Amino acid sequence: MKKILITGGAGFIGSHVVRRFVKFHPDYHIYNLDALTYAGNLENIKDIEHEPNYTFVKGDIVDAAFIDQLFSENDFHGVVHLAAESHVDRSITDPMSFVMTNVVGTVNLLNAAKQAWKEDFSNRRFYHVSTDEVYGELHDPGTFFVETNKYDPRSPYSASKASSDHFVRAYHNTYKLPVVISNCSNNYGPNHFPEKLIPLMIHNIIQQKPLPVYGKGENIRDWLFVEDHAIAIDVIFHDGVNGETYNIGGHNEWKNIDLVLLLCSIMDRKLGREAGETEKLITYVTDRAGHDLRYAIDATKLSEELGWKPSLQFAEGLERTVDWYLNNQEWLNNVTSGNYQKYYNEMYSDR
Ligand code: NAD
Incomplete structure (x- = not known):
């Protein structure tokens, strides 16, 4: 059974991703690593906690020694990395916690994967989940973010996510780590913490x-139902091309x-x-x-290359x-x- 590490699986989007992977991929054993910050809540995944292919691990991605140990004890075939500080308002009052979790935490995971996989990257994948906010803001109606847009993060949150995206790409370029990144618009749905x-x-x-x-x-803002994001993550994790970035959005x-x-x-x-x-x-x-005026995503690449489209009307x-x-x-x-x-x-x- 392949072991897959999902980080941030007690949070909003992560809980839907964990549920989907546990239910739709019985050939995987899903390890859900989460620090259970104010945003993490095991109630979000109570329905699957006793599934035989699911294990919860409480831990902090900022703790490099702990992360290295977790990777040395478990031969993870893939990582789906969602753990993050995610609220823009909080990033304005406390930017450093965003640097620690979103940047340092991501680099800790990249290092652990690189070390554990020992340059044998066949059948391995590091998937980094990110946001459209890294592209900055749009003003003109009819313009959309595409994957080749230059980064222009404007809040401490988006700056921390942009930084982590750059590190993920740098590990692909420098060490050939097999990575994929997606940048998604605003999600909505069950389990969303009521600060959003x-x-x-x-x-x-x-x-x-x-x-x-x-x-x-x-x-x-462009809004996408969270389960559609989870499906997109499933599709990209399995069919995405290493080194590529995919935009995900609802055209909504x-x-x-x-x-x-x-x-x-x-x-x-x-x-x-x-x-x-x-x-x-x-x-x-x-x-x-x-406050960024407008975000809007062009998800054509994902739909044309991997066949994903949102399934649910707003x-x-x-x-x-x-x-x-x-x-x-x-x-x-x-x-x-x-x-x-x-x-x-x-x-x-x-x-
Ligand atoms: P969330 O805040 O609901 O959940 C984050 C989870 O990460 C929580 O369970 C929390 O306990 C965990 N976590 C935080 N710091 C941690 C640490 N140091 N170690 C281990 N776990 C830690 O966030 P979300 O809205 O579900 O977002 C998940 C990911 O998706 C984030 O990377 C975010 O940037 C990205 N994203 C979110 C949206 C959105 O609309 N919410 C859109 C695009 C991308």
Whole structure:
């Protein structure tokens, strides 16, 4: 049985990737390595914790000695690397933790793989999961990020991810490590931590709290259902070409304010509130420092070369997402208490 290491598998996207690999690849044994930071939650993968081809390993990718030991004890055939600090607002208040996890942690994994695989790279793969935010921001409608865009990261988060992407490419170029990278647009769906736009709004709507919208809500993001991202990762992990980068996106751009209004109307209907009642909660707040205006992905390479396309329409994905949060309010309550609650109070004290 091939051993595959997935990092960050207790987080939002990682949990969907772990579930998919455990269920669809019974010939793999999946090792889920996660430090269980505020964003990691084993509840996200409770349904598969007893599967025979699944093992959870608690550990920090910043700890090089631990990572080296893990690789020496296990002959991993592949790595799917998702562990990261992922929230732009947190990167603005604490950039160093992003340098440590996203840059140093990634280099620790690259070193461990290089050392353990001893230059016999046949049937090995190091897959680095990244973001479209490394490309900077777009202004002109009709322009999209393609894989050959130059990098122009503009937040500490995107700078740390860009740096890690460069290290991954450098290990391919210098040591011939068999790597693939993907850069994806904003994900949404179940298990999304409620500091990010969609789950934050759903949570606040349920609680009838103000709905903080940055600036005038004009910023535009492309949204992809998280399970479609997990499928894309599966496809790229198996069929992608070493050294290549693949953009992943939903071709589904929304201005933040339009998305919040849409969520308000869905929630009015689901909660039996009067039409237009929820949108009264919208509160415009001081814009995020250096807030990128627009991200939009051209995923043509992935669809033409590897045959991947998003499977779910946005309307259906949002319905499923809202239903999941309504049916999992205990999950919401648990993750919004404790550490997260403290952070939430600090970050949103004026909202
Ligand atoms: P997340 O914050 O929900 O989860 C991150 C996971 O990594 C958590 O389980 C956390 O405990 C773990 N982790 C953090 N630091 C760690 C460390 N030092 N050692 C081990 N584990 C650690 O993030 P997400 O939204 O699921 O994003 C996953 C990956 O996908 C990230 O690399 C992110 O940059 C990338 N990405 C995210 C999006 C998005 O919309 N969320 C879009 C494109 C790319």
